[in-house]
Amino acid sequence: MNQPLDNSIEALQDAVWCELPTMSWADAMRHVAVVLEHVHRPSVASDHLASASAAIAENRFHDAGRHLRRALICLDVRSGERVVRQAELLDAFDQALLVMPFLLLEIGYNRISDWEVTIYDKAGGAKRVSLQVSGLGADETCRRAAQQLRQILEGKTNGDQ
Incomplete structure (x- = not known):
């Protein structure tokens, strides 16, 4: 993940677990906007999965495997x-x-x-x-x-x- 996303997630998680409000509505919405931007960004992993699917359909299994490995790397970076x-x-x-x-x-x-x-x-x-x-x-x-x-x-x- 990237640093602004990490910071926003951490700030929102801290706010959720505090008994008293720890940030303003405007600050919370800025953090939510960063998270939403990341969620709605086109995925490099989905591009590799589409390429793998096309390669499988064309019996290019070596290329499909390469794209699947790259998709897994992207997914690992994005979702742990x-x-x-x-x-x-x-x-x-x-x-x-x-x-x-x-x-x-x-x-x-x-x-x-x-x-x-x-x-x-x-x-x-x-x-x-x-x-x-x-x-x-x-x-x-x-x-x-x-x-x-x-x-x-x-x-x-x-x-x-």
Whole structure:
């Protein structure tokens, strides 16, 4: 993010958590204007995603991968770890589906266990838990689930050889 945006977000967050008003209406609206300007600015990530989509449609998969990596970098800069970690989990799940086509992915949140990622294997008609990670926050939960899913996939592909 950029410094004016960081400053505006921090000022607004401080104002929200104070019991007494800490800034004037005019100051608050200036900070809101900075945030809105950033939100409504065209996204470089969306440009890369559009380019990746076009490349996929034209069977230029190397170019598509390059654009997707650039989009992930842009999203990481704009929105922190969560988007990147969820994308890593979805990428690992997509790779696992090629080897284990009966997988089912669930991502959820509740106040008791925080974030939870569960992957079921429904091969043979039975629903068995293949992986479950919970209670670590969204970023860490998705990161650990992706890592464990890759380890499962590696075991499946190495066991077949």
